[in-house]
Amino acid sequence: MNAFLVRFGPALVGLAVVVLATIASTTVAARAPMWEMRPPHGATPGGGDCNDNDPNVYPGHVEIVGNRVDDDCDGLADEDANDNPSGDINDLDGDGVSLAMGDCNDTAGSIHPGAVEVVGNYVDDDCDGLADEDAADHPSNDAADHDGDQVIIAPDPIFASGFESAG
Numbered sequence: 001m002n003a004f005l006v007r008f009g010p011a012l013v014g015l016a017v018v019v020l021a022t023i024a025s026t027t028v029a030a031r032a033p034m035w036e037m038r039p040p041h042g043a044t045p046g047g048g049d050c051n052d053n054d055p056n057v058y059p060g061h062v063e064i065v066g067n068r069v070d071d072d073c074d075g076l077a078d079e080d081a082n083d084n085p086s087g088d089i090n091d092l093d094g095d096g097v098s099l100a101m102g103d104c105n106d107t108a109g110s111i112h113p114g115a116v117e118v119v120g121n122y123v124d125d126d127c128d129g130l131a132d133e134d135a136a137d138h139p140s141n142d143a144a145d146h147d148g149d150q151v152i153i154a155p156d157p158i159f160a161s162g163f164e165s166a167g
């Protein structure tokens with residue numbers, strides 16, 4: 001017995017150290033990095049205006065079926081009360097995309113899925129529900145309310161420096 005410990009004891013201790021170190025490093029690597037520990041996108045009310053030129057368009061507005069625009073900023077125009085997409089296959093603005101195909105504004109030919117998002121025009125050009133997001137789809141941090149509907153473009157006050165909440 002003693003001969004066994006004398007011969008293999010140091011090796012067993014060394015093996016245990018290696019195993020413990022492996023477990024420790026694996027545990028650290030599995031932790032979520034700090035930058036992922038933030039509130040989910042869109043969780044904070046008060047922002048996310050997808051058309052800051054029109055006070056009748058903002059998240060929470062009633063979707064008006066038949067006006068061919070996205071009134072409630074979910075990226076769909078004229079969806080029904082259960083959020084079923086419109087089945088309208090007409091293309092009234094001539095951009096090649098019908099409401100049924102996902103056009104979120106069938107009154108403006110420059111606005112349709114796949115359009116380039118024009119940063120600074122205060123509208124959602126590419127029908128993803130966000131206005132003025134950058135080329136990497138990062139949300140705008142524009143904290144001004146340009147149309148007076150009390151809803152800013154920045155979807156999250158964390159991104160909106162100088163955001164003044166009315167409560």
Ligand SMILES: [Ca+2]
Pocket residue numbers: 063069070071072073074075076077078079
């Ligand atoms: Ca909508």
Ligand SMILES: [Ca+2]
Pocket residue numbers: 090091092093094095096097098099103105106112
């Ligand atoms: Ca269209």
Ligand SMILES: [Ca+2]
Pocket residue numbers: 117123124125126127128129130131132133
């Ligand atoms: Ca957009």
Ligand SMILES: [Ca+2]
Pocket residue numbers: 049051052145146147148149150151152153
């Ligand atoms: Ca606004």
